[in-house]
Amino acid sequence: MEKYMYPYLSVDHLKMGLIRSGNTNLTPMSDDSALTDYLWPIVCEIIKTAVENEQHLIVEGCYIPFDWSKDFAAEYLTKIKFYCLVMSEKYINNHFHEIIKYADIIENRIEDEGLTRETVLGDNAEILEQCRSHKVEYILIDNEYQVDLEL
Numbered sequence: 001m002e003k004y005m006y007p008y009l010s011v012d013h014l015k016m017g018l019i020r021s022g023n024t025n026l027t028p029m030s031d032d033s034a035l036t037d038y039l040w041p042i043v044c045e046i047i048k049t050a051v052e053n054e055q056h057l058i059v060e061g062c063y064i065p066f067d068w069s070k071d072f073a074a075e076y077l078t079k080i081k082f083y084c085l086v087m088s089e090k091y092i093n094n095h096f097h098e099i100i101k102y103a104d105i106i107e108n109r110i111e112d113e114g115l116t117r118e119t120v121l122g123d124n125a126e127i128l129e130q131c132r133s134h135k136v137e138y139i140l141i142d143n144e145y146q147v148d149l150e151l
Contacts, residue, residue, distance in 0.1 A: 004058070009046060011061025015039055036063045044071050051079045066134040084138040086128045091141050092120050098145075 050057040131138040
């Protein structure tokens, strides 16, 4: 995100701001679908505002529904690029120590007890299946984690 020098919105930061301020009874451990249902309408309107103001904005986070495009009119969709990063099973198995090492490089997480090879494999398999079933563009990280986007 910082490489492209565009402003970005971490959906996780938004989530924690709303939780910590008492604006929701959801918690960081709430079901992901409940968090997505709560956060997406807010994030969607932030994206629309950025498009209307002709501003660049990278929105990063896992609380974006795979059917996100249904919430935008055609004139917005021509201005939005969506990329989902997915790691292959081979990549996870060959680089799991690096995944753990860099898991909190952007945000300093307090705990990551649930981050195991099995959970990463399962999460990535589910994300890949969702991308395919919703025909969402994705970037498969298979050999090395070197992603350059055309912005």
